[in-house]
Amino acid sequence: MKKFSISSLLSQLLLLFFVIIWIIPTFGLFISSLRDKDLLAISGWWTSLTTTEVNEIYRMSGMESQIEEDGYFKIKGKLFEDNSGKKIESFGITSKKINEFNIGDVAIFKDESEVLLDEDGNYEWRSRTEFKKKKGKRLFTTSLSPPAFTFENYREVLFKEGIGRAFVNTMAVALPSTLIPLIICSFFAYSLTWMKFYGRDTLLAIIIASLVVPLQMSLIPILTIYNDFGALFGVAAKSYPGVWMAHTGFGLASTTFLLRNFLKSLPNEMMEAAKVDGASHYDIFLRIIIPLSIPAFASIFILQFLWCWNDLLVGLVFLDQVPSEIILTAKLKELLGSRGENWEILTTGAFVSMTVPLFIFFALQRYFIRGLVAGSVKG
Amino acid sequence: MTILNLVFIVFLGILFFIAYFHISNYILDTYGNKTLKRYNFENSIRVIVFITPAFIVLFIFILYPVFETIRLSFYDKFGREFVGLYNYKWAINDPEFRRSILNNLVWLLVVPTLSTFFGLVIANLADRIWWGSIAKSIIFMPMAISFVGAGVIWKFIYEYRGPENTQIGLLNAIIVSLGYEPQAWLTIPMWNNFFLMAIMIWIQTGLALVIFSAALRSIPKEMLEAARIDGASELKIFFSIIIPYLEQTILVIWTLITIIVLRIFDIIFAMTNGEWQTGVLANLMYDWMFRGGGDSGRGSVLAIVIMVGVIPILAWNLYKHRQEQKI
Numbered sequence: 001m002k003k004f005s006i007s008s009l010l011s012q013l014l015l016l017f018f019v020i021i022w023i024i025p026t027f028g029l030f031i032s033s034l035r036d037k038d039l040l041a042i043s044g045w046w047t048s049l050t051t052t053e054v055n056e057i058y059r060m061s062g063m064e065s066q067i068e069e070d071g072y073f074k075i076k077g078k079l080f081e082d083n084s085g086k087k088i089e090s091f092g093i094t095s096k097k098i099n100e101f102n103i104g105d106v107a108i109f110k111d112e113s114e115v116l117l118d119e120d121g122n123y124e125w126r127s128r129t130e131f132k133k134k135k136g137k138r139l140f141t142t143s144l145s146p147p148a149f150t151f152e153n154y155r156e157v158l159f160k161e162g163i164g165r166a167f168v169n170t171m172a173v174a175l176p177s178t179l180i181p182l183i184i185c186s187f188f189a190y191s192l193t194w195m196k197f198y199g200r201d202t203l204l205a206i207i208i209a210s211l212v213v214p215l216q217m218s219l220i221p222i223l224t225i226y227n228d229f230g231a232l233f234g235v236a237a238k239s240y241p242g243v244w245m246a247h248t249g250f251g252l253a254s255t256t257f258l259l260r261n262f263l264k265s266l267p268n269e270m271m272e273a274a275k276v277d278g279a280s281h282y283d284i285f286l287r288i289i290i291p292l293s294i295p296a297f298a299s300i301f302i303l304q305f306l307w308c309w310n311d312l313l314v315g316l317v318f319l320d321q322v323p324s325e326i327i328l329t330a331k332l333k334e335l336l337g338s339r340g341e342n343w344e345i346l347t348t349g350a351f352v353s354m355t356v357p358l359f360i361f362f363a364l365q366r367y368f369i370r371g372l373v374a375g376s377v378k379g
Numbered sequence: 380m381t382i383l384n385l386v387f388i389v390f391l392g393i394l395f396f397i398a399y400f401h402i403s404n405y406i407l408d409t410y411g412n413k414t415l416k417r418y419n420f421e422n423s424i425r426v427i428v429f430i431t432p433a434f435i436v437l438f439i440f441i442l443y444p445v446f447e448t449i450r451l452s453f454y455d456k457f458g459r460e461f462v463g464l465y466n467y468k469w470a471i472n473d474p475e476f477r478r479s480i481l482n483n484l485v486w487l488l489v490v491p492t493l494s495t496f497f498g499l500v501i502a503n504l505a506d507r508i509w510w511g512s513i514a515k516s517i518i519f520m521p522m523a524i525s526f527v528g529a530g531v532i533w534k535f536i537y538e539y540r541g542p543e544n545t546q547i548g549l550l551n552a553i554i555v556s557l558g559y560e561p562q563a564w565l566t567i568p569m570w571n572n573f574f575l576m577a578i579m580i581w582i583q584t585g586l587a588l589v590i591f592s593a594a595l596r597s598i599p600k601e602m603l604e605a606a607r608i609d610g611a612s613e614l615k616i617f618f619s620i621i622i623p624y625l626e627q628t629i630l631v632i633w634t635l636i637t638i639i640v641l642r643i644f645d646i647i648f649a650m651t652n653g654e655w656q657t658g659v660l661a662n663l664m665y666d667w668m669f670r671g672g673g674d675s676g677r678g679s680v681l682a683i684v685i686m687v688g689v690i691p692i693l694a695w696n697l698y699k700h701r702q703e704q705k706i
Contacts, residue, residue: 312649332649333648
């Protein structure tokens with residue numbers, strides 16, 4: 001039986017406090033990515049969750065749209081589209097007094113023309129004399145705006161800002177950079193665990209040492225190799241296969257280490273029995289090891305995939321920063337520099353870059369945690 | 380490159396490695412037993428087939444670069460002329476380098492400690508509350524997203540507008556509503572480092588949390604029950620039983636986060652690009668790789684300094700490995 005106590009209440013409150021601190025930044029980003037970009041620039045995202053008061057300026061239509069009716073020249077129109085659910089509270093005709101009139105009042109301009117406005121933004125502007133100006137007059141409105149969200153930012157970011165293409169590029173970097181190490185490391189780990197050969201222990205020690213070697217150690221020499229290789233064969237020094245191999249290199253030690261730890265836990269008798277039956281190492285690998293290792297593969301796949309997807313440095317150093325090669329993180333960094341004030345692009349772009357990791361996180365959290373707990377040390 | 384081409388080379392790249400293993404092993408399986416009578420000889424060829432790709436990658440991408448970087452650190456900016464300790468002397472006298480070392484040290488002191496501490500506290504709280512697993516999920520989530528993505532999230536929190544404007548950054552909005560002046564957080568020297576560290580703590584606490592959660596389950600229930608029956612408070616249990624029991628795990632997590640923090644690059648690169656005295660070693664190194672056509676000598680020195688930071692951890696790992704081998 002659980003007992004209810006002050007201390008349990010306190011721990012609940014403390015945990016709640018942590019949860020709120022941890023979720024708010026991401027939540028704010030998500031809400032912002034769904035907001036109208038003009039509102040985003042002038043008000044905090046938290047205001048969009050409740051009905052808020054907004055001040056706006058609209059311009060009525062000019063002389064082309066006037067009609068003659070009941071002895072008046074009239075211009076009728078709408079200030080904004082209905083679907084926003086906005087309700088005008090008050091309005092004004094000069095910037096000094098933006099709340100001068102209430103809905104239902106008749107506002108009279110200096111030229112004696114009059115304007116009527118309803119709360120949905122329909123206006124009727126009438127005058128005894130003909131309208132002669134191409135541009136209409138300005139109206140200042142104060143309206144209550146209910147929470148309104150739109151996917152407009154996503155459409156713009158995906159297709160106009162090049163984030164969509166960067167998404168494809170990132171996939172083209174991350175998938176092979178995850179599968180290639182998984183393939184070659186599973187054979188490597190198998191031979192380190194189940195085959196006897198000279199130098200095996202040394203190799204294992206090298207792997208363990210490599211676990212913590214910072215990848216900064218490799219950047220300059222590998223960039224030099226790539227440049228020489230490119231010059232020698234007349235191909236681009238920076239290319240997708242180059243990035244795949246770099247990620248394979250940097251992920252090799254941890255992938256091998258995790259896989260070996262897993263393989264070591266499999267019963268030796270099984271391999272011996274298979275050998276007696278005449279199975280080769282490759283048979284054993286295909287028929288016994290792979291089916292048994294699926295959960296381990298899943299954990300390692302997720303760790304390495306997230307690592308490659310979220311990486312910035314490798315993509316920055318080993319790929320050209322052009323639309324056909326730039327990855328999401330590099331693109332985001334570029335936008336932070338060039339479009340630092342356009343929060344609708346930044347927040348939406350960031351959220352697009354997070355979709356795949358978040359999907360993996362929520363769908364495969366069990367494997368993700370298992371991989372981390374198994375002792376992920378990334379060099 | 381069109382998307383179709385891209386899909387094609389991705390498939391080709393992956394297929395290449397599958398084909399290598401399949402074809403070479405198929406040949407060995409079919410002809411090996413007939414021509415190579417002795418099992419041992421066939422076995423050693425098989426070993427070569429199995430380890431060659433991984434070994435080549437390991438050699439090119441880890442082993443060779445370590446030695447090459449050490450060599451380059453004694454050479455000029457193009458790696459052609461031997462300059463002795465010149466690059467090291469430059470580093471010691473460079474104010475930017477000193478600033479970066481100092482920042483790195485503060486990062487190493489603050490981030491692993493606080494992440495581990497929060498991780499332990501939250502794991503312990505969540506373990507005893509029915510909605511604990513949801514809470515853990517939420518706090519763990521930042522682990523899944525990129526440092527740059529986290530950078531954008533937090534840059535939005537720290538966003539600054541002049542005092543006459545409405546603040547759209549959460550932190551400044553709170554400050555203003557309490558009656559203070561808004562601040563451009565990321566440009567205040569020294570303090571801005573802590574605002575950047577907050578991001579890393581926000582991310583790494585999740586890592587500490589999940590590992591501690593797993594470790595907490597290994598504490599014998601009887602021990603905790605006995606302590607409760609004896610009237611120990613939860614706080615007392617936390618400090619006198621849980622922390623001593625998890626000593627090893629705390630050390631492991633602390634080391635893990637230390638290694639990650641030592642290489643920290645993305646967050647600073649995205650948020651301040653090392654300006655306003657926030658630079659760390661990895662950023663300075665990236666700068667020197669490309670600044671003025673690149674200086675491989677100075678860049679290498681900086682890489683070696685980062686490497687020196689992990690050598691104690693490396694030695695400890697190898698020592699532990701040796702111990703395990705003996706058992």
